[in-house]
Amino acid sequence: MRVSYKWLKTMVDVPEEPRDLVAELIRTGTEVEAVDTVGQAFDHVVTGKVLTKDPHPDSDHMWVTTVDVGAANTDAEGNPQPLQIVCGAQNFNAGDHIVVAMVGAELPGGIKIKKAKLRGIESRGMNCSARELGLSGDHSGIMILPEDAPVGMPFARYADLSDSVLDCEITPNRPDCLSMIGMAREVGAILDEDLHVDLPAIKQEQGAPASDVVEVEIADEGLCDRYVMRVVRNVKVGPSPQWMVERLAAAGVRSINNVVDITNYVMMLTGQPLHAFDMAAFDMADDGKRRVVVRAAHAGEKFTTLDGQERVLAEGMGLITDSGRPVALAGVMGGLNSEIEDDSTDVLIESACFAAGRTSHTSRDLDLISEASLRFERQVDVEGCVDVANITAALIEELAGGEVAPGYVEVYPNPFEPAKITLRLARVDALIGAAIDPAFTRTALARLGCGVEDAAPGELLVTQPSFRPDLTREIDLIEEILRLWGMGRVEATIPAARNHVGGLTPDQRLERKIGQILRACGLNETTTYGFAAPGDLEKIGMSEEGKGLPVKLMRPLVAEQSEMRRTLLPGLLTSVDYNEDHGNGNIQLYEMGRLFFGRPNKSQPKERMSVAAVLAGAWGDSTCNQKYRPLRFFDGKGIVEELLAQLRVEKVRFRPCDPEKYRFLQPGRAAEVLAGGTLLGWVGEVHPSAREAFGIKLPVTAFELDVDALKRAARPQGAYHGFSPYPPVEVDLAIVVDEDVTCETLEQRLRSAGGKLLSDVRLFDVYRDDERVGAGKKSMAFALTYRAEDHTLTSSEVEKVHQRLITKVCKAVGGTVRS
């Protein structure tokens, strides 16, 4: 809402400086986005006073004057300095108050004022006539101002020529503020000032009454709460007066002709959108009457709006018809066929209250948002329709010479019943947390337009004004009181939160811990979109098994984001590609985020937390003391192992992936991660063809684990157990086995064969050599640590256990000891 300060000033006393009102508006909940200065600025044109007037030595009609312009011209020390101006006018004397255009001014005729010499005498400005200022044709001499005119004031301000327009953002709950009267009322309530609004009234009604001319019918009651129509005859369509053009311009409305301008002007004044129809455009029935019918459109019905566009309507959109064809899109825009033209003479004025919801749908579905639809969708004052029709008719009478037909025609099926609200003063204080003077409450509500009566002790009975659809409950009134009283004045307190305990749950702490461990392992946390491209699983060769149905967006922004993700991997691979493309060759990322598994016959999908990581390149480029070492499978596996160890997950196992099920991983470098029998996820190197699908050149190692499964598998910290104080005995053992014997199997065998005395097993070398070890075989070298809890082991004791271990293990895995 663009609020002209000059216009506002005519209705309520406001501070001299617009910025002072702006601060008050912001304080009470009206955001002011900008303050624009409009109108003629008259830079460097000020009021002045003639000090001396002497004849020009070289001219018989010119004068050399000195003019006091106060602080508008000063010397280097800042003292006011009168100007010497050569002037040809004759109608003034020393002591007269005048208007001075100083050096730098540009007058409406395009005259630029510069320092000049007139017949040898320096002149620093011009004493202005009304015509030179573009104010009137009077060129009989310079403008003489009243004696009480101040000296040195910008002329635009003195003559009130410029205006400030406050661009106010009105919240959707305040339709009343989409009008000048509403803004004046709001300002009156904020500043505790009376309104002085002067509204035009009809001077004379003449001719046949409106009810003889038109009939109104609301065929669809859901479309319109009230419909009022007045008739004005013999209108002379022409230009609007300057004051109206200016006020409309300030409000952001272009002048068209006096009749249309009046409807727009009254809308800006009252907030009630109006429409003026050319009566001639309406079909006349046999009884000589025009019929106005408000009805719903049929599906596919076509209608050309004022802007010349043909619109295809959907069923249920509101139409105004002349019983036959449509003439307006109810509450949104008039039709081209009933527009007021220069030759229109008889005018029908519509002042109606169209239903908020239906109007909103119509305008948004047609993508046609007008000043009218904006107001209707927030609800207009149903009780104001007649008054507003009268104001409009009065203005047409006054400004377009119309003859107002007596009376009006209306349909108002369900008259407005204002809410009667009991306001408990104690509740006001209790909710706000401050002691508010009841006298303030009474005045504030009354100034907002509410009816305020005393009810039971400590209570007020408040009647809702019809222009405030938002005031129906006690809480609505409390809000008004608080915002006017001042939110800033309420003392800040902190609630006691008695009988309440806060903090993170163990599950939430565990989720944080997973992130902490992964960062300690060197991974950077990232976020990718929760959206996914259709077929993204197929693109990398990931099975859909166990991932439900894709959750599909009905209107995605882009096709590649039309589903919700079922794995974190594609998002992370996109980030790998991004980094590679931007010269970041060392990439370590993890993400913890939601996956969405749609379910057949269920509205909402299953949402699961997942954590995934990608590793590419190395931890760092080569430096003098660190070598570049590419990150591969075991780096990913190591992080998974560390994560699971830190979470104290037991019975962790890595099982080779079935290449058919895990086509997105490189066979032989991929493992399923298990805790006992529970599958937690996978770790592996991304299959070259999968990463090529993302344009990635570097090998990528990745893992993805189900966070919910991880949280279930995590175990709490166990009790302390001591360390043996006795020395260990270390023995190395290299066993030659077939290729297909895994490290995991060997280690398990060693541990079970070693019994209690074997305290640690560490693989330190794997060696292959067709000649020395044999084809299809490998030598696995372990460092075994024997240690007893309760005594120092003797060498014979160790020897015995070790020999038994060798025998058992070799037998079990078909291996031989490599000497």
Added chain:
Amino acid sequence: MSLVEDLERLEQTAHERIESATTAEQLEAARVALLGRKGQLTDMMHMMGSLSPEERPAVGKRANELRRLIEGMIERSSQSLAEVARQNLISREAVDISLPGVRPVIGHQHLISSILEEIEDIFCGMGYTVEYGRHVETTYYNFTALNAPEDHPSRSARDTFYVVDNAVGTADHAEAHARGESDILLRTQTSGQQVHALENEKPPIYMISPGTVYRPDTPDACHLPQFNQVEGLVVDEGITFGDLKGTLDTFIRAMFGEDRKTRYRPHFFPFTEPSCEVDVSCNVCHGKGCSFCKHSGWIEILGCGMVDPNVLEMSGVDSEKYTGFAFGIGAERVAALRYDLPDLRALMTGDMRFLAQF
């Protein structure tokens, strides 16, 4: 040659050998040669038997003196050799300490998740619980239960991502489907978690709900179709607007600095009443007005208000007995303000250079 002379010569030899030893090994060789089981002094001691009883005590004494002398010499030489060796080691090992250190690689937390954690910690400190909630919500929890009118523009497919409803019988809503709308959506705000809390818990409720929300905004420097909010809800007996102010003042000072001022501007939200927006004093100009704060001296930081009685009643909470407040903060906005981010899209690329900055 007499044994005494031999001893004198041995002393001379010992001096030479020990002094000429430059390594621990040479010194040990000298010790073995002089004092070892087959060493020269030991040999001489064995020859003592051939001396007359008169000579023996003097020669024996001399031999013992010599042994102690040599032992002393070896000990001193050993210490000085050790010292030399240590000095050599030290000078050999000296490095240019300006060379880079061997840094362990530690990952960085994502900017947004660290802000969310920070907010969680501040409110946990004030006794709040944390609830995350679903991302795929129903229109009831995202709009209806939050007092949003049936025909509110924010419900349209222009402002909300609706998802295909797989439930049986939803094809009946063909008209809504044609508009791109269904009963199931990606939540556009974390506020819906308020309703879940009101339904599932009994007051007192002090909770925040951080998390991802979605809106159909094409990504640009200031918008992302997916971003993060923290919703807060308090419902208890006797909660006042003053409590809302005190809580948010505390939060804002913890988050942005003790010297920051706040301003509460009345505003409108469907699910709170009274509602307001909260501004924090500009950290660039300290309230004087600058281009960062659009010359207002204030920066908008969050929306809040007292919970609308309708919202409480819809979820079965007695709005006469209980009152409360709710608030919502955008994590990306906090990030942009605190770190002067020029483009929010950087949050989503996973660029290692960006992540490593925070």
